[in-house]
Amino acid sequence: MSATFLGMPGNFPENSQKAVQDSQLRYNLRKATHTIRGKRADVVGELPDWAELRAAGKAIKDHTLRNLDRYLVQLERAVQDAGGTVHWARDAAEANRIVTGLVKATGEREVVKVKSMATQEIELNQALAAEGITAYETDLAELIVQLGDDFPSHILVPAIHRNRSEIREIFLEKMPETPAGLTDDPPALAEAARLHLRERFLRSKVAISGANFMVAETGTLVVLESEGNGRMCLTLPETLISVVGIEKLLPTWRDLEVFLQLLPRSSTGERMNPYTSMWTGAVEGQDFHLVLLDNGRTGVLADEVGRQALRCIRCSACLNVCPVYERAGGHAYGSVYPGPIGAILTPQLRGMGSELDASLPYASSLCGACYDVCPVAIDIPEVLVDLRAKAPHAAAEKAGMKVAGWILDDHRRLAAAQRLASKVRGLVPKKRLPGPMSAWTDTRDVPEIPEESFRDWWERNERA
């Protein structure tokens, strides 16, 4: 069974501390993220109406989320009218049960997969493996991750942490048909993967996909991709099963037009993605099943501040500009959703019950670069601050914050506290605070307490 993110030990600070020691990883990440972010900036800069498009994307998503119940029912009817079958999954376990049941009913023991965040989120490959069904990832980067028994570390480029020679090693070890003389030239690596996958495309009778968008008025699903593997998976097999988060909905085709401009430019830095596949219900010779996945999304929807995370179209632009992601890499986040969006989405979807998930809202310097590039204007820093307030805190920290709040609430109390601090300034350590407060001074000096507060100085000089 391949690796699983769920139950990963540690917390973000520990994981990132280990990651920053890896200079090769930091080099790979910097090179890749800076290249993609440069391409994005160029193609976004070409559009004089980018700000209007972004506002439209945000407005459409907000409207859809406000009326999600209505649009989901509309979508269900449209898919059924077009010959498809719709299943509703409350959580990962239910979705996995539905999909494995559907595959088993076909009698097949293997499936091909189109890259899909939703199926990674529910760990579908592991659930299929437990039932004796082999899932073949067909996206090149996903294939590298799967063959390396590894975790994805980027939304768009899951194998961003691997370089060419590492990929060559993985192919030689895990793909028996690979010629021994394989070089680490990108075209040679791509050709080796193509040979490996082609046979699986042709023999597989079942495919599993996600979708970037679902159009409620027609029941159409939309997948955007660059390699053509998606088109093969969506069209060749006799049974197609799509697992899609309920927030991926758009009311109309007109709305889709906005997102077909926003997504490729923000994601791969292209004006248009090479392959856009759309299908409505079942086509001749193919059964179609749509599994609508909640898995915590309605809980996120109920949160006034946090619900904006459901606008996300998984473009990964926020990862490519994040100074924390660039140094820590994706694995430190312990989730299929790394980077700034992961720091707000994972704790909301999974709750903050584990040490790892409770540490994620702190995986940010709050610089705001993620908000600036987000094509649907998710105010990630706002959600991070809100989640930090909701995260579990030690009793001493809570008491300290309560006292600080009480002092800061009244200018007389603040002035008295400042005078007291000035009097005892000689007792405060210069470099490192004692006890549990030492963690705060591990990476910074203790700020010097002035002999006299600004308030007192002002009062003295005003009177003089």
Ligand code: SF4
């Ligand atoms: S939060 Fe915004 S920038 Fe980040 S992946 Fe989602 S849509 Fe893209």
